[in-house]
Amino acid sequence: MARNTTVVCAARTWTQVTTNDATAIRLCNLGSLALWVQASSSATPASTNGAIPLLPNEVIVADLLLTELFPGVANPVRVFVYAEEATRVSVSHA
Numbered sequence: 001m002a003r004n005t006t007v008v009c010a011a012r013t014w015t016q017v018t019t020n021d022a023t024a025i026r027l028c029n030l031g032s033l034a035l036w037v038q039a040s041s042s043a044t045p046a047s048t049n050g051a052i053p054l055l056p057n058e059v060i061v062a063d064l065l066l067t068e069l070f071p072g073v074a075n076p077v078r079v080f081v082y083a084e085e086a087t088r089v090s091v092s093h094a
Contacts, residue, residue, distance in 0.1 A: 001019050001020050002019075002093065002094045003017075003018065003019045003091055003092065003093055004091070004092040005090075005091060005092075006030065006088050006089065006090050006091070007081075007088065007089050007090075007091050008086065008087075008088055009035070009081050009082075009083050009086065009087050009088070009089055010086055011083060011084060011085050011086045011087075012082075012083075012084060013082070014038070014044045014045055014080040014081070014082050015080060015081050015082075016044070016078060016079070016080050017079050017080065017081050017089055017091045018077075018078050018079045018091075018093055021077035021078065022066065022077060022078070022079065022093040022094070023065055023066060023067075023077070023094075024062045024063070024064065024065050024066060024093065024094075025060065025062060025066065025079050025091065025092070025093040026059065026060065026061055026062040026090075026091070026092040026093070027054065027059065027060045027079070027081075027089055027090065027091055028057070028058070028059045028060075028089065028090040029054045029055060029056050029057060029058050029087070029089060030056075030057075030087065030088040030089060030090055031056055031083060031085070031087030031088060031089075032056050032085075032087075033056065033083065033084060033085055033087065034053050034054065034055050034056070034083075035053075035054050035081050035082060035083040035087060035089070036048045036051035036052070036053055036054070036081065036082040036083070037051055037052045037053075037054050037060065037079065037080070037081055038050065038051040038052070038070075038079070038080050038081075038082070039066050039069065039070040039073050039076035039077070039078065039079050039080070040073060040076065040078050040080065041073070041074055041075040041076065041077060041078065042077075042078055044080060045080055045082070048082060050070070050072060050073070051082070052069065062092065062093070066079070079093075
């Protein structure tokens, strides 16, 4: 299912921002602190190792495939966000 919304992410926990398998995603950090973006095949990430830091108002554009953003992750189809404080993330994927 496609998604185009703002997701509220709880503090100090991984929040899945995809509603189903995705091949590309557009994300924007709407919060005031950096957050971490990680992809997986389905499981919640165990740590921020290999995650992409996303600063406030920074955007990951959808013209890059998840396999290009996370080449070391086998079958990266789900995306998760981790933040030290509760935050909001703008998300769009097909």
